[in-house]
Amino acid sequence: MAQNFEFSLGERRALAPTGVIRLKMADAQELVNLTIDGVPLSVPKGTLLVEAAKQIKQEIPVYCYHTKLGPAGLCRVCLVEVEGMPKLQIGCNTPVAEGMVVHTQNAKVNAGRGMVLELLLVNHPLDCPICDKGGECDLQDYAMAYGRGSSDVADPKQSKPKGVDLGPTIVLDEERCVVCQRCVRYDDIIAAESQLVVKDRGHNDIIATATGDPYAHNFTGNVTELCPVGALTSKTYRFKSRPWDLVRTQTSCTQCAVGCQQFVDQRSGSLLRAQMVESDDRVSDGWLCDRGRYNIGFYTADDRITQPLYNDNGTFVQVGWDDALSMWAKAIREAQTAGKAIGAIGGGRLLNEEAYLLQHVFRAIGTQNLDWRAGRQAVATPARTGTYQDLEKAAAILMIGETPEERAPVMWLRVIKAVTRNGAKLIRVATADKAPNIAHVDAKSVEEALSLLPAQGQVVVVWDGIDTSVGAKIRDAMASRNGMGLIASEQPNARGAEAMGMLPASGGMDTGAMFDAAGRGELGALSLFGVNPVRNFSNPERARAALEATPFVVVSELFMTETARLATLVLPARGAYEKSGTVVNIAGDLLPVNASVQGPVGTLSDLEMLVGLAQQFGLPLPTVEELERTVIEKAATAGPVALRELHGEAAHDTIARPARTIWDGGGTAAHDPRITRMLADKMIPTELVEA
């Protein structure tokens, strides 16, 4: 029955057209007039020919150049002819000049490019039939466009190591490498890791880590996409597919609250890879972290729950959806009849539409005991919000609380950019975390950190939203100057849940109060959506005791988490690649989530579950259009939530925990066979993965 709900949230959407899109007026710039292939154009001074040509839809081939890495002048395939210059010029490092006449397509240019291609193929193994890049390889494409049909090579090709195990994520084929050094430069410029280097010299050169250690950090996978050929390949995708057999969906990553845009490629219903959206300047700056890229295997994990489960005195038995929904409704009604409180917790891992409906249905049922907070975080919406681009341009960045490096990985890449390339000052009030490998100052207290701020310029505070007294200090200090905040939330849609109203109102209980009420025997039924307080709550034992004391606990989940194991009823949910809707990220952007695969038979989205529950109560529901409109409106207008005290004085129980990593948090890494295989390789320390 439930599968028949016709309540899908529509088709793919572009970034929602709301107030959250902030357009900046381009700075007035001096324009230069030139002609490319006979077409006159005007571009800002300083533009490189390779970029200028794009404006007239003319592609200059490149290997080493990359918009985000800048010119390197190594591959020499980008040759163009500039009238008045005797030699061919490289388009990647030649800026436009007034009156310049450029040819990107003529016999001389093609001959030069042809020579470069011919040379690149002298030692290339040409093992395209077994190369993952086949079909989307720049060497194949340019060889077709500029190469010769035949070869003069009469000598054996030089052999180099193949199948090199570069690290937990990547296998390297040295023979396919065209030594464009994109990977090396990325590791240096973007990731600030400098692990990758070119070793040896001349035609013997190879790509390797400087130390010989495995190539491992939070952003390794990006090099597989920067690599123009099939030299760097992802272990998770090796030998899996050809690009033309993949069905591609653009969506937002929901593994954390950054919300990176990504392409998800599936074949016959299984997710094979996630790829970066290079044009996404706004959110991801074109990158993904390794979690967002690789942690997609859990969707088809064997231990996924695919049937509602009823806890029959300690044994979980399968029940049908009809029974599950009516048991759920019955338990709520009975609790209400008995004068007991009911409540719902969740939203930070749901889509906006679901979070909205969650509070809508439960408010209609008659409770204000609603909260998205189930961990340690108290607040997700900053007093003064800003974009990730603001972060890039900040004069100073104040980092307070738990490592944003791990909580909001790709946002951390912007911090690197701000500090290493734009000269921002980074000040940390460090928890006991490892020091970042970029220039920074450590302060012992928030007060000291504030005293170290430069007198002028924009300050961006990156905070974890945990300690509200810290939040108040920052808010007050920033009120008098050009400052804004980004709260690196622990749940991907925390800010969305807050905007959708998943907060106690009119005297309703927050999570801590609900747990206390449970302890006093006052809570009759509690519904949990995608939260695992038994692991993540500031005091997990308190959460456990509360759930054990609550007569009827409903948990919507993908896996049998610590929390689900204490449930009366477990509802098998769909994950973000299996449903469509929107989320709000750290910067307040309303982002689309588009389903790329169908969930396993037997699972429902939380939205569908809530519709089912509402029907049990005979409640009126918004139409799809109404829901969409409401969500957009709320996402755009939701202001900061006044800093509240959460969980009373017990909010800041300090629980000893290992340093968090990007694999932590979502609870999914441990269920992803690909990630656990990396684990088996001892590449990710076991204690850092959520069990």
Add this chain to the structure above:
Amino acid sequence: MPVTKVLTEGIGEANLRDIDVYRQRGGYVQWERAVRELTPAQVMEAADKSGLRGRGGAGFPTGRKWGFLPNNGKPRYLVCNCDEAEPGTFKDHMLLEQTPHLVLEGILLGAYGIGCTHAYIYIRGEFKEGYEIFTKALADARAAGMFGKKLFGTDYSLEVTAHRGAGAYICGEETGLLNSLEGKRGEPRLKPPFPAIAGLYGMPTVVNNVETLAYLVPVLKNGAEWFSSVGTERSKGYKIVSVSGHVQKPGNYEMPLGTTVREIIEIAGGLLPGRKFAAVQPGGQSSACIFEEHLDYPYDYESMAKAGSMLGSGAFTVFDDSTDFVKAAFNSVRFYAHESCGQCTPCREGGHWLERVLHRFVEGRGLASDLEMIERVGTTITGLNLCALGDSIEPFLISVFRRFKPQFEARIQREEAVGV
């Protein structure tokens, strides 16, 4: 014979490594005079007016090069290039070992002329002895108050650091040198920006050859006109020519620019008995050969260019009729393939490919189809590279390939490759 002794003055006669001997012979007088009496602009003007051109290979006018430095208040650096790894060139390390204080005085003058307070000398890794000699000279000169803080009672302070390379030809290329000096991989940098704008540690930098800087000493002593009155119209002054190959007395000979090719061969004792002249490579391994028809060309920058070659670093290698030019070409290409840093495609792949093909010719296993390939690939890669090393593969190879084609044809075994 127009052999002259300017920089080489005293070498072989006196122990110029001894600072006292050097000073007794007038050493450091120009330096002290410059700091006490001349402005940096006057030193720069002398360099400019003398017509002195870079002796490192490119022959770029020294004064003009200094003039590219921007006046932006940033610290400037002078780097003396003593990498000298080009086959056939052996003048700089002779100066370094025989007259280290002259080299140092040149560096000091250059540093003062561009207004720098910290100068470097990058010494080729293999010059262990030269490095030690120079380090001793540095210590002696410092003790004598020739550089350091508040020189000669003025406000001018100057530091000099000697850095020994690790041994790679490409570290002689000025931007490869700067990377190496900074502790990075010795790879040439993408230009622009040029070192004058962003060089050592990103600061405005001049890189000059040892011989170039050393000539500043006699230029200041005798005046710019003294230097510019010698030589040809646009190639002024003197040059140390490193003569090698099939001559009776190979060695370094200093002479006015404009001496003819034939005279240089004679200065070096002439050809070996019973041999006939075949070719001269007049400007180091990167230069094309010139032939009989060029014997009476004056040895200067313009004439060598007119002959299809270049004066380069002044390495002058003579080949007689006993030369196996297939082997010589192979040897030259092998050198470049070995020394290529590997950054850019044409140099990395082209050099290596040509090396393998020529190796087959040396072994008598050439293919007729290779002849077209050598010509086509050899010439096309020139001009496509990031630095001049890649563009240096062609000149010697193609000049002898064209001139002595029968030697190559004689090594052909088959028409084309068989099998795969």
